[in-house]
């Protein structure tokens with residue numbers, strides 16, 4: 001607490017999860033002191049390389065189906081309101097449509113989550129399926145949102161600072177380092193939570209993508225074998241991909257690149273002439289279930305209390321999609337944690 005009695009809260013992590021949590025905290029508690037601590041920002045984060053498609057799969061799961069659906073609904077509303085606001089373009093949020101294709105499994109082209117939130121989600125027509133070379137038997141068409149993290153993250157960071165948030169560049173080895181300076185830590189550290197929390201449920205899912213310049217691609221296509229073509233803002237298109245569990249290797253694999261080119265060019269032959277901008281590897285921070293909950297650690301601070309942490313991590317391949325929803329939940333957990341600990345500090349937040 002500072003000399004005015006206001007809470008000091010640290011948000012650990014400046015990826016999409018940390019920054020959406022930081023903005024939600026400022027929104028709900030304009031009088032508290034918030035500091036974001038991270039060792040990686042903007043283009044250094046996993047969030048920056050994501051394709052940015054709002055389309056959670058059924059493997060994304062929180063503590064219950066109802067809560068998971070609430071996260072997704074809240075996230076969609078957040079981004080859609082941002083999109084139509086005057087900040088929409090700066091924040092890199094846009095609307096687009098596209099297809100999911102399968103040659104053998106009908107359930108692959110359905111999404112219970114998207115059926116609830118997308119303005120349009122229906123089976124693709126025969127004519128629509130025929131535009132894609134290959135034997136596609138099943139398909140769906142969906143209108144959804146794209147989020148370009150290369151614009152969202154700097155926008156969010158600037159907004160956080162404009163509203164009085166402090167930013168520190170630093171790597172933390174353990175939560176105890178923060179105990180004397182902060183009353184609560186919002187733990188949005190992504191894959192690093194494996195080490196910081198000794199969390200055995202955390203696992204990386206390695207992904208590799210090729211970013212190309214192809215402004216004429218305006219719709220996303222997602223097919224079997226993790227093959228996808230996703231417009232990611234300002235003419236950049238993300239070609240993918242792969243999903244390799246427990247693989248921590250961050251170097252580019254030429255085999256993965258070959259597979260990506262072969263399958264994407266088959267789906268959309270004109271991509272073969274698109275200039276390649278970069279090949280990028282990222283580790284999706286996967287946990288089943290995604291962890292949003294409070295923990296009181298037995299780490300004393302100099303004020304005679306113990307350190308409180310609100311965890312918000314483990315979003316796997318869907319962190320860009322779902323971050324504003326889990327952020328809202330994490331901030332509610334934060335509110336209850338303090339109400340429970342008898343903190344009439346809440347009135348000063």
Ligand SMILES: Cc1cc2nc3c(=O)[nH]c(=O)nc-3n(C[C@H](O)[C@H](O)[C@H](O)COP(=O)(O)OP(=O)(O)OC[C@H]3O[C@@H](n4cnc5c(N)ncnc54)[C@H](O)[C@@H]3O)c2cc1C
Pocket residue numbers: 012013014015016017018037038039040041045046047048049050051052053054055170171172173188189190191192193196206207208209240241281282283284285313314315316317318319320321322
């Ligand atoms: C190939 C690929 C494609 C993807 N496409 C999509 C997509 O289309 N849609 C979608 O929704 N998601 C997608 N994702 C998933 C998405 O990228 C992740 O879910 C998301 O980025 C996770 O965000 P995060 O904030 O938890 O983690 P990160 O972006 O990794 O941020 C972690 C932050 O914590 C900080 N941190 C960690 N440890 C410490 C420490 N010890 N001390 C200080 N700071 C620390 C880091 O510095 C960083 O700022 C994709 C991922 C990959 C790999």
